[in-house]
Amino acid sequence: MSERKKLLEVKNISVVFGSRKKAFTAVDDVSFDIYEGETFGLVGESGSGKTTIGRAIIRINAITSGEIIFEDERISGKIDKKKDKKVVQDIQMIFQDPMSSLNERAKVDYIVSEGLYNLKNYANDAERKKIVDEALLEVGLLPEFSSRFPHEFSGGQRQRIGIARSLVMQPKFIIADEPISALDVSIRAQVLNLMNRLKKDLGLTYLFIAHDLSIVRFITDRVGVIHKGRLVELAETEELYNNPLHPYTRSLLSAIPMPNPNYEKSRKVIFYDPDQHHYDIEAPKWVEIKKGHFILANQPEIDTYKTMLESNIKGE
Amino acid sequence: MKLKTHDRLVEHIADDLFEFANADTDNSEIAGYSNYSYWRSTVQVFLKNKTAVLFLGVIVILLLFTMIQPVLPNQKDPTFIHINPETFMQFRNVKPGTEFWFGTNAIGQDLWARIWSGTRTSLLIGFAVGLFEVVIGIIIGTLWGYVKKLDRIITEIYNVWNNIPTTVILILLTYIFRPSLSTLIFAMAITGWLSMARLVRNLVTIIRDREYNMASRCLGTPTYRILTKNMLPYLVSVIMLRVALAIPMAIGAEVFLTYIGLGLPVQIPSLGNLVNEGRVLMMSQSLRYQLFFPAIVISMITISFYVMGNAFADAADPKNHV
Ligand SMILES: Nc1ncnc2c1ncn2[C@@H]1O[C@H](COP(=O)(O)OP(=O)(O)OP(=O)(O)O)[C@@H](O)[C@H]1O
Ligand SMILES: [Mg+2]
Numbered sequence: 001m002s003e004r005k006k007l008l009e010v011k012n013i014s015v016v017f018g019s020r021k022k023a024f025t026a027v028d029d030v031s032f033d034i035y036e037g038e039t040f041g042l043v044g045e046s047g048s049g050k051t052t053i054g055r056a057i058i059r060i061n062a063i064t065s066g067e068i069i070f071e072d073e074r075i076s077g078k079i080d081k082k083k084d085k086k087v088v089q090d091i092q093m094i095f096q097d098p099m100s101s102l103n104e105r106a107k108v109d110y111i112v113s114e115g116l117y118n119l120k121n122y123a124n125d126a127e128r129k130k131i132v133d134e135a136l137l138e139v140g141l142l143p144e145f146s147s148r149f150p151h152e153f154s155g156g157q158r159q160r161i162g163i164a165r166s167l168v169m170q171p172k173f174i175i176a177d178e179p180i181s182a183l184d185v186s187i188r189a190q191v192l193n194l195m196n197r198l199k200k201d202l203g204l205t206y207l208f209i210a211h212d213l214s215i216v217r218f219i220t221d222r223v224g225v226i227h228k229g230r231l232v233e234l235a236e237t238e239e240l241y242n243n244p245l246h247p248y249t250r251s252l253l254s255a256i257p258m259p260n261p262n263y264e265k266s267r268k269v270i271f272y273d274p275d276q277h278h279y280d281i282e283a284p285k286w287v288e289i290k291k292g293h294f295i296l297a298n299q300p301e302i303d304t305y306k307t308m309l310e311s312n313i314k315g316e
Numbered sequence: 317m318k319l320k321t322h323d324r325l326v327e328h329i330a331d332d333l334f335e336f337a338n339a340d341t342d343n344s345e346i347a348g349y350s351n352y353s354y355w356r357s358t359v360q361v362f363l364k365n366k367t368a369v370l371f372l373g374v375i376v377i378l379l380l381f382t383m384i385q386p387v388l389p390n391q392k393d394p395t396f397i398h399i400n401p402e403t404f405m406q407f408r409n410v411k412p413g414t415e416f417w418f419g420t421n422a423i424g425q426d427l428w429a430r431i432w433s434g435t436r437t438s439l440l441i442g443f444a445v446g447l448f449e450v451v452i453g454i455i456i457g458t459l460w461g462y463v464k465k466l467d468r469i470i471t472e473i474y475n476v477w478n479n480i481p482t483t484v485i486l487i488l489l490t491y492i493f494r495p496s497l498s499t500l501i502f503a504m505a506i507t508g509w510l511s512m513a514r515l516v517r518n519l520v521t522i523i524r525d526r527e528y529n530m531a532s533r534c535l536g537t538p539t540y541r542i543l544t545k546n547m548l549p550y551l552v553s554v555i556m557l558r559v560a561l562a563i564p565m566a567i568g569a570e571v572f573l574t575y576i577g578l579g580l581p582v583q584i585p586s587l588g589n590l591v592n593e594g595r596v597l598m599m600s601q602s603l604r605y606q607l608f609f610p611a612i613v614i615s616m617i618t619i620s621f622y623v624m625g626n627a628f629a630d631a632a633d634p635k636n637h638v
Contacts, residue, residue: 055530058534060530060533060534084536085536088534088535088536089536091534092534092535093530093531093534095527095530095531096527097527100526100527100528101527101528101530101531102528102531103528103532103545103546104528104550104634105354105545105546105549105550105634106545106546106549110545114531114532114535114537115535115536117537117541118535118536118537118538119536149354149634151634162531165531165535166534166535169535
């Protein structure tokens with residue numbers, strides 16, 4: 001476990017929008033690592049700052065404080081041209097809404113080639129075409145599609161065009177911001193399976209952003225739970241689902257519907273009330289409560305969580 | 317009862333008439349292949365609008381005619397003052413007839429020749445001002461809307477510039493320079509691009525933060541290519557409408573400037589000068605033809621561009637492509 005290489009380190013980042021008077025902290029002192037080859041999930045309700053974190057990593061949003069390290073090099077703040085080019089190539093993004101993430105006035109050929117034009121890493125036009133065709137085949141689309149415009153495709157196909165567009169960069173790390181939540185339920189699995197296959201074939205690492213926990217369990221290795229810009233709990237996926245400690249995590253989990261009527265009958269939705277914490281008396285810290293299981297808590301809470309963990313283990 | 321007949325019917329249908337249509341994912345991807353081209357569809361939709369095509373024809377004919385008119389046979393010089401050889405008097409206010417097709421004006425110049433010469437001048441003004449407005453307006457507008465660093469400074473410049481009344485700028489310019497065709501074009505152009513730039517800026521700020529532009533930034537696309545490939549194609553329809561309106565507006569502005577005495581010198585025939593000359597004689601019924609003919613030409617130009625601009629704006633919107 002410990003020998004696994006850290007691909008991305010997010011260190012105490014904060015993102016503040018707006019000027020001093022109307023400042024709004026969208027991301028507050030968030031830290032996590034992503035290991036090479038894993039799928040790291042980020043869950044939280046709408047407006048909790050998930051997209052902002054993803055965009056901070058890919059440098060669309062500037063961070064106010066903290067550091068982002070990729071392959072042992074700082075990529076946040078000012079970086080030189082060479083490193084910039086490398087980061088552009090290595091980190092790519094899949095967007096939430098396939099309807100707005102493709103340029104409607106460009107052909108698929110241009111959309112998929114866009115990154116290649118920027119890198120100029122091909123010898124001639126025939127080679128560029130070949131790369132585009134391969135990328136389209138890779139995501140299960142036909143090379144002939146390159147002469148068409150986006151509006152001729154379905155949502156799932158458009159999302160795959162978006163994936164092909166990032167694949168031509170040969171990235172190492174892909175940020176997928178709710179890549180299936182805008183898709184029809186029937187084609188969600190298709191896109192998820194494609195992402196899983198690409199991960200295996202190309203050795204990719206994912207940051208998978210989602211707002212519901214049911215999909216996250218299916219696709220991620222580790223999960224971070226975020227609430228109002230703060231990370232509240234982080235653990236391996238199975239650990240988090242079996243031993244959810246933070247009340248916010250437990251309320252999220254309690255909201256997942258199950259295809260099991262007996263369970264559904266007894267399912268109680270837990271409501272999360274942030275006032276239960278008494279953080280004005282003692283401020284919380286980010287602590288590793290169990291190996292690989294982190295939580296945001298103050299000392300009295302740490303004690304209760306520990307007893308919860310022990311009773312859970314006994315109960316099993 | 318009915319059910320039974322139905323069952324019997326079903327029994328009599330031979331199985332070999334039917335075959336299973338199996339779902340084939342590869343085929344479903346191929347289906348619906350089309351060879352869509354944005355500009356071809358735009359032109360097709362435009363050509364379907366018969367009124368617009370008619371006015372396009374009017375403008376094309378008008379343009380061609382103003383260009384070839386001087387070399388046609390039996391044409392007169394627009395500034396030559398015709399003198400009656402018998403009385404040695406000028407042919408003043410001659411009614412339209414076989415010699416002077418559109419009559420003559422108060423000092424004996426041939427109106428037919430003057431109208432086409434004037435239309436030529438006015439169209440030149442219209443196209444020059446329109447072109448300048450579009451080029452400068454689009455360049456400044458896209459930078460203004462897209463490059464956040466430039467927003468403050470361009471907004472400041474715009475506010476200052478926009479608060480000086482256009483007429484004041486024009487009066488100043490015509491006093492500084494001698495009134496001439498290029499002065500007039502320059503004066504109208506440096507004030508005209510403002511509203512175009514603001515329009516483009518507003519459109520750009522609306523589409524700037526759409527996800528496909530984020531995607532381009534993630535791919536490291538340089539700003540100029542984001543502007544030309546991601547922004548401008550979305551603005552085509554609105555810009556075309558503005559261009560179409562800018563031309564008749566410039567022609568109209570020239571008429572207005574002539575009216576307030578800031579237009580072209582009287583030696584240069586233009587629609588503005590012609591309307592102005594005609595306006596003076598409007599009260600006398602027998603001389604109204606002198607206002608009538610230039611007014612018709614202006615109306616035709618304005619209406620044609622307006623209709624064409626609207627039709628093209630609709631056609632350039634891919635939502636209207638089938
Ligand atoms: N450019 C911006 N300027 C100001 N505020 C912003 C900006 N972008 C995001 N925010 C605010 O930051 C907060 C976090 O937004 P973010 O988009 O990261 O949430 P999210 O977790 O991705 O939500 P969702 O599940 O709805 O996508 C929101 O309250 C949002 O209004
Ligand atoms: Mg989001």
